[in-house]
Amino acid sequence: MNLAIEEAKKAASIGEVPIGAIVVYKGEVIAKAYNLRETTQNATTHAELLAIQEACRNIGSWRLEETTLYVTLEPCPMCAGAILQSRIPRVVYGARDSKAGCVDSLYKLLNDNRFNHMCEVTEGVLAEQCGNLLTQFFRDLRAQKKNQKRQ
Amino acid sequence: MNLAIEEAKKAASIGEVPIGAIVVYKGEVIAKAYNLRETTQNATTHAELLAIQEACRNIGSWRLEETTLYVTLEPCPMCAGAILQSRIPRVVYGARDSKAGCVDSLYKLLNDNRFNHMCEVTEGVLAEQCGNLLTQFFRDLRAQKKNQKRQ
Numbered sequence: 001m002n003l004a005i006e007e008a009k010k011a012a013s014i015g016e017v018p019i020g021a022i023v024v025y026k027g028e029v030i031a032k033a034y035n036l037r038e039t040t041q042n043a044t045t046h047a048e049l050l051a052i053q054e055a056c057r058n059i060g061s062w063r064l065e066e067t068t069l070y071v072t073l074e075p076c077p078m079c080a081g082a083i084l085q086s087r088i089p090r091v092v093y094g095a096r097d098s099k100a101g102c103v104d105s106l107y108k109l110l111n112d113n114r115f116n117h118m119c120e121v122t123e124g125v126l127a128e129q130c131g132n133l134l135t136q137f138f139r140d141l142r143a144q145k146k147n148q149k150r151q
Numbered sequence: 152m153n154l155a156i157e158e159a160k161k162a163a164s165i166g167e168v169p170i171g172a173i174v175v176y177k178g179e180v181i182a183k184a185y186n187l188r189e190t191t192q193n194a195t196t197h198a199e200l201l202a203i204q205e206a207c208r209n210i211g212s213w214r215l216e217e218t219t220l221y222v223t224l225e226p227c228p229m230c231a232g233a234i235l236q237s238r239i240p241r242v243v244y245g246a247r248d249s250k251a252g253c254v255d256s257l258y259k260l261l262n263d264n265r266f267n268h269m270c271e272v273t274e275g276v277l278a279e280q281c282g283n284l285l286t287q288f289f290r291d292l293r294a295q296k297k298n299q300k301r302q
Contacts, residue, residue, distance in 0.1 A: 037213050043203060043215070044200060044233050056193040060192055076232055077253075078236050081229025081230070085195065086194035102228075106265055
């Protein structure tokens, strides 16, 4: 999760909402990514989706068996869906997302036996650190906007 | 929807599950795509996701306001999530997907007011034609496998 946090920090450093993800395959990191929505102006460039795409390229298969995805924030519906589509067997996440989280908060998409895949989920790993990155980012953003208004 | 069906047929012609999608912006088609999961070996290359990515590139924004997405099959959780993320205001789809559909069948992700976006949905447009493409594709696939076993 520390590596995912490093990715999230890279996002913050370029003004992106700090969310980072990594994919581990047989003990080896095969993909690292951070949220790039503003930079790319592409709605699908969340950290998890980018990491999954890189992992597929590196394994050479759309099936990411024997992998674990680590992500700093609870995945949204798109990313939870991508986890199901790529058959990732294990997901570890940091902070909960009460507004859009679809692993525990609003839905439990990774544990619905009507889908053709289910996932083992561990939540709350370094949750405070992961959450603080986001809180600080939005606090800085608000302060910046306030300053701009004053000028 | 006829254009989306044409896309789905292109998928079938290269052995991909026949699902097609287009994005229309102010009356103009700005993106066309079909499922490419096997060809790319990338779990995220569903028709809708590829069409959304192309539409973002063409509009130059992750916000696909004033667009309509047409897709031959009810979107899965990943694609329904991508529709929410890209703020597409209207979705028209053909056949229902009772196994993984997340617009009407298993969940109604596009009409949940807890998310920061909701979508107008029209279902059942050319549903029979869209569904038949899939039925025929899987029928052919089974026949092919049976023949291979015999040889």
